[in-house]
Amino acid sequence: MLHKGLSGIALALLLAGCSTTQQLTSAEADQSAAIARALQSYQARSLPSFQNAAIKKITVRKGDSILALLRGAGADVGLFHAMSADDQAHFSRLHPGDQLALAIDRDGRLTLLAQKVENAEWRVAEKGPEGVTVSYQPLSDGHHQQLLTGKAGTDLARGLRQAGVPDAIAEQASQLIETQAGTARHRGGHFQVLITQPTLQDRPVGKPQLIAVQLDTPTQAYGAFRFTPAKGASGYYSHDGTPIVTPWLEYPIADFTRITSKFNPRRRHPVTGRIRPHQGIDFSASPGTPIIAPSDGVVNMASWQGSWGRLVTLAHAGDIETRYAHLSGFATNLAPGTRVAQGEVIGYVGTSGLSTGPHLHYEMHVTGRPVDPLSMNTASRMPLAASDRHAFHDQRATLIATLESGNTSSKTLVASR
Numbered sequence: 001m002l003h004k005g006l007s008g009i010a011l012a013l014l015l016a017g018c019s020t021t022q023q024l025t026s027a028e029a030d031q032s033a034a035i036a037r038a039l040q041s042y043q044a045r046s047l048p049s050f051q052n053a054a055i056k057k058i059t060v061r062k063g064d065s066i067l068a069l070l071r072g073a074g075a076d077v078g079l080f081h082a083m084s085a086d087d088q089a090h091f092s093r094l095h096p097g098d099q100l101a102l103a104i105d106r107d108g109r110l111t112l113l114a115q116k117v118e119n120a121e122w123r124v125a126e127k128g129p130e131g132v133t134v135s136y137q138p139l140s141d142g143h144h145q146q147l148l149t150g151k152a153g154t155d156l157a158r159g160l161r162q163a164g165v166p167d168a169i170a171e172q173a174s175q176l177i178e179t180q181a182g183t184a185r186h187r188g189g190h191f192q193v194l195i196t197q198p199t200l201q202d203r204p205v206g207k208p209q210l211i212a213v214q215l216d217t218p219t220q221a222y223g224a225f226r227f228t229p230a231k232g233a234s235g236y237y238s239h240d241g242t243p244i245v246t247p248w249l250e251y252p253i254a255d256f257t258r259i260t261s262k263f264n265p266r267r268r269h270p271v272t273g274r275i276r277p278h279q280g281i282d283f284s285a286s287p288g289t290p291i292i293a294p295s296d297g298v299v300n301m302a303s304w305q306g307s308w309g310r311l312v313t314l315a316h317a318g319d320i321e322t323r324y325a326h327l328s329g330f331a332t333n334l335a336p337g338t339r340v341a342q343g344e345v346i347g348y349v350g351t352s353g354l355s356t357g358p359h360l361h362y363e364m365h366v367t368g369r370p371v372d373p374l375s376m377n378t379a380s381r382m383p384l385a386a387s388d389r390h391a392f393h394d395q396r397a398t399l400i401a402t403l404e405s406g407n408t409s410s411k412t413l414v415a416s417r
């Protein structure tokens, strides 16, 4: 799961520190002002790693290496060496023009290293109480909340899309409701959806997220509320605090010819001929067939991995990891840390790596052990602990008040953090 200790504001802090050394264009000055505001709200809950830290920004030039750059900036590189080999490799893959930001404390120790990975997202390595954590975060200085309302009609997902709810969130929201209500019983209902979108200077950055959805029918009210228990990952809970377990899609692929190989712990490998367990399922399919996330998750990996070819791995709630191998390509903008919603395209069928023909190799691991994905219909989720219930009910009451303020028309609420 994503590391929660450092907010986008901390990244704003990095850039704020950077911009003082250069002449600013007016756009940069605007951004600086937004960042300064973000900074003020950040100071109250400042992380120890930033207290008295000097912030440096580096633009990578041809031939630069990460260790030489860090040493050149006067940093003790202990933080780099404390990262996993994978994380070190990510930070080492530098291209001219890449942007890095570092925080160096009074004793010359590197306490934070950030690398811009796409438009508004940074890969951040930070020294915390439990060692070095690496996470991906948008640079944001606020959020917009949007409240959308409408009629469910006969197809809730379609009604949501018609009200302006983004596709991935429409799928997710309708599934959260249908898991409780079934598909037939919500015809004619009226819905309210609350979405949050991280912003920088009032422009959207990163992906929107579903905060709450409610559906009122003449006989019943259904709801799903996002909540983060004190220990554990965020999830959606119904009105009474029951975790909503959305079904896994049976197949993570839009279309396939047949299953050519099942989960089998004792199987002869078709290419090497050796006995090697087949820890997944092979779907034979035309090259380019879309591969879809069977459940909400976060991208762990989307890169070339030897015999796997192009590989995507996703982390899901309940300590579940899924893997998708031999792809011909990745979905646009898919990178470690990207959140994907159930049903969202993550890549395309191919035959890359050690493979005999176009197919998808699909694996599922629960707490590190491979399991048969076809035996997996639901993601297990723990009920709320007694200590979380009070917080959940407070949060739910606030969300319902917000949702119901929108019963007459759609409107946009701008919330400051």
Ligand SMILES: [Zn+2]
Pocket (backbone or CB within 6 Å): 261, 278, 280, 281, 282, 360, 361, 362
């Ligand atoms: Zn396979």
